[in-house]
Structures are given as C-alpha cells and as structure tokens.
Amino acid sequence: MVPRVIFGRGSFNQLGELLAPNRLNNQAPFVYLVDDVFRTEINITSRIPIAYDDKIIYVSTIEEPKTSQVDELVEDIILTSKERPSGIIGIGGGSILDLAKAVAIMLNNEGSSEDYQGWDLVKHKAVYHVGIPTISGTGAEVSRTTVLTGPTRKLGINSDYTPFDQVVLDPELTKGVPKQQWFYTGMDCFIHSVESLNGTYLNAFSKTYGDMAYQICKEIYLDGSLTKKDAQDKLMMASWHGGMSIAYSQVGVAHAMSYGLSYLLGTKHGIGNCIVFNYLEEFYPKDVKLFKKMLDKHDITLPTGICRDLSDKDLETMINVALSLEPLWENAIGKNWKKTITSKKLKELYLKM
Incomplete structure (x- = not known):
C-alpha cells in the first residue's frame, strides 16, 4: 500500500x-x-x-x-x-x-x-x-x-x-479535464470495481473498496445532483478506492481484451475499456446495462467497427495478448477459464467492436 x-x-x-x-x-x-x-x-x-x-x-x-x-x-x-x-x-x-x-x-x-x-x-x-x-x-x-x-x-x-x-x-x-476524457477515465474506475466485485479473487478487503468505488461512480454518472467541486472530490476518491480494490483482487475481461486493442491499434486505455465493456453483457449483464445508461446520459458515442477490417493475423495478435493475461481470466471466470475462453470466442467478441 x-x-x-x-x-x-x-x-x-x-x-x-x-x-x-x-x-x-x-x-x-x-x-x-x-x-x-x-x-x-x-x-x-x-x-x-x-x-x-x-x-x-x-x-x-x-x-x-x-x-x-x-x-x-x-x-x-x-x-x-x-x-x-x-x-x-x-x-x-x-x-x-x-x-x-x-x-x-x-x-x-x-x-x-x-x-x-x-x-x-x-x-x-x-x-x-x-x-x-x-x-x-x-x-x-x-x-x-x-x-x-x-x-x-x-x-x-x-x-x-x-x-x-x-x-x-x-x-x-x-478541473480542466475535457468531458470525454473525464468520462472514459471515470468508466475505467467503474469497470475496476465491476471486475473486482464479480471476480473469483474477491475478498472482504477488496469488496469494501470496490463497493465504495461502484456507488460513487453511480452517484456521479447517473444521479447528477452533485456540484462540480463535489463530483471532482468524489471521483478522486472513487479512483483511489477502485485502485485499492483491484490491488487486493484483480481486473477481468474488459481489461484483458482492451490490452489487445491497445497493443495492436494503440487504443488509449480508458476508451479501450469502454469499447470492450459495451459488448460484455454475457459476463457483466447488470453493469453493462448501467454503463449504457451512463453513455446515454452524458451523450457519449463510442467508436465502432475498429476491428472490422483487421486481418486474421492482426486478430490473432490481439487474441494472444489478451489470452496471455492469465490472472485476469482466472479472476473473471475461475481456474478452468480455458475451457470457455477460446481464440474463437475472443475473435467473435473483437469482430463486434
């Protein structure tokens, strides 16, 4: 710490x-x-x-x-x-x-x-x-x-x-952070808490911090009743709590797959997480639904089709980067994650993005 x-x-x-x-x-x-x-x-x-x-x-x-x-x-x-x-x-x-x-x-x-x-x-x-x-x-x-x-x-x-x-x-x-960057980095925090709270590595320590980050993000990005100063103060603490939560557990599917986007396409981390998380209803149904509400509320339009024209070789590169992050998959799915998380599965997900 x-x-x-x-x-x-x-x-x-x-x-x-x-x-x-x-x-x-x-x-x-x-x-x-x-x-x-x-x-x-x-x-x-x-x-x-x-x-x-x-x-x-x-x-x-x-x-x-x-x-x-x-x-x-x-x-x-x-x-x-x-x-x-x-x-x-x-x-x-x-x-x-x-x-x-x-x-x-x-x-x-x-x-x-x-x-x-x-x-x-x-x-x-x-x-x-x-x-x-x-x-x-x-x-x-x-x-x-x-x-x-x-x-x-x-x-x-x-x-x-x-x-x-x-x-x-x-x-x-x-105070000078542009709106879209404020949203993408705030969602990085939200996704930290979601992946920690839904992971197999979850423990009382990480859950306490994850719960706090999750609730603050909902208050900032859905409630909208906070003053600008209060929102700045609270988001800084949500970031801290979200980071503490994953320090004692781990992140999951969104981070693993966004690393592939970043490695091959240079996609920045925050927006990369958002692009991936938008298609992860299978893994985080309740939270992806909340995320889509946040997108609508703040009038954020995510890039689409970024993987549409990639070659099979490029897709394989991204998939291999994602699959190499074994602790993330074990946290997200469990020790037997390789039975369900295959190259074919990840290719299907990437092609949606």
Whole structure:
C-alpha cells in the first residue's frame, strides 16, 4: 500500500515541504515527469518547487506508455544528472503515473523495463517516487502495477516495489479535464470495481473498496445532483478506492481484451475499456446495462467497427495478448477459464467492436 497520502484542495502547494526530507543531497535532483499538456499551464508549472539541479521533463501521452520510452527516460536522467536522483515525481494522468513508477524502478534495477513485465520480477527497491494525479479514475496512483506496452506484449510491472511512496490527491488539478476524457477515465474506475466485485479473487478487503468505488461512480454518472467541486472530490476518491480494490483482487475481461486493442491499434486505455465493456453483457449483464445508461446520459458515442477490417493475423495478435493475461481470466471466470475462453470466442467478441 502507498504509505503516505495527502488529500485536499490546494494540497499540491505542500509538495516542496513533502519532498524536502527525502532529498539525498544538493546534487541528487528531483526529476518531475509532467504531462506535456501542462507545458504552458502556469497554474501547475509555476507551483512545482524546483531547487538545485532539479529538472522537469515534459512527456507526451499521445500514445500509451512503452518499455522503450521508459528505457530512454532512464538513460537520459542518468546521463544528465550529477548523481542518481533523490526521487521521481509524476504529475499527470495514468500514463504519466505509470511512467513515473517504471522509471523509479529501473533507476535501481539493471536491464530493460521489458525484462520486468510480469509479476514480482523486480529485485531492488525503486528510488523514492511520488504520484500526483491530474485526472481521476485510472487508479494508477494507488496500484502495484505500471502498465507498459513492450515489443511482444502489453503487461504491467507488478511488484511490491511499484506503488508510490507518497501520493498527493488535489481535486483542483482535475478541473480542466475535457468531458470525454473525464468520462472514459471515470468508466475505467467503474469497470475496476465491476471486475473486482464479480471476480473469483474477491475478498472482504477488496469488496469494501470496490463497493465504495461502484456507488460513487453511480452517484456521479447517473444521479447528477452533485456540484462540480463535489463530483471532482468524489471521483478522486472513487479512483483511489477502485485502485485499492483491484490491488487486493484483480481486473477481468474488459481489461484483458482492451490490452489487445491497445497493443495492436494503440487504443488509449480508458476508451479501450469502454469499447470492450459495451459488448460484455454475457459476463457483466447488470453493469453493462448501467454503463449504457451512463453513455446515454452524458451523450457519449463510442467508436465502432475498429476491428472490422483487421486481418486474421492482426486478430490473432490481439487474441494472444489478451489470452496471455492469465490472472485476469482466472479472476473473471475461475481456474478452468480455458475451457470457455477460446481464440474463437475472443475473435467473435473483437469482430463486434
């Protein structure tokens, strides 16, 4: 679990005093990985507490995080710093937070980040790292994974060394999120809770957090009676609870299949989950029905036909990526999931999308 959390409007202003005790020395910088949409956003960049040799690296999130991107960032940080950094601070959405976690891990572990895609492969503790989400829903601020697309698969670095050492939850930072992105990342949170609550890995701990995330998402996306500020505050907490729920259980069918879309087509994670979940009545009938109500209420139209013209080889690639995520399928279906989840079954589902 993340050992230190601060929540509240304006809490971003406390970042300097939170970081100060963790500075190793004046030549060991804090490195800020910042979503490049904030390059000209003075309200954020002017408040980053730069000192000594600290540096800001603006990172594009047009594409999903890649292992090659992690390796390039690590090399750049090592080559341009006098000493190994005091810490890595990620400021942005799920992609930036995942990159920050991965870079922090790889600064203390040899080889390429693709070598650590999987479960509990990391040998050494990551450098001190801090997560500051500027959008709510991904759960990346709390999870023990950092999802990366590698040369042969999309898979997280899942380890006890992955979670942040400190998280700053400031709902004010989410006020400029565009409507569609707000919806897709919020649905990522909703789907986290659905897959956790309906999974075979469910336990009292994960159920408690999953129930809370589920109810908050319904309140925000169906009730609609909350003020904008209250909705921002609550969605940030729903994201946290949804992330905690899957940290103690697992995700399921939507995430497994959306990884295939992301790997082959570059589909962003949030919208990819929505595209897949829209066709999963067989697995989550009650919740897909609720999801469709949310789509209608917020006038969201999902892309269609994205798999229609794919070759059999492309479909096979997506299917193999999805099937490789065995813990997700075991959580969703059970230990005998291979009897029902076949290549033919997944092909039929993908062709609907």
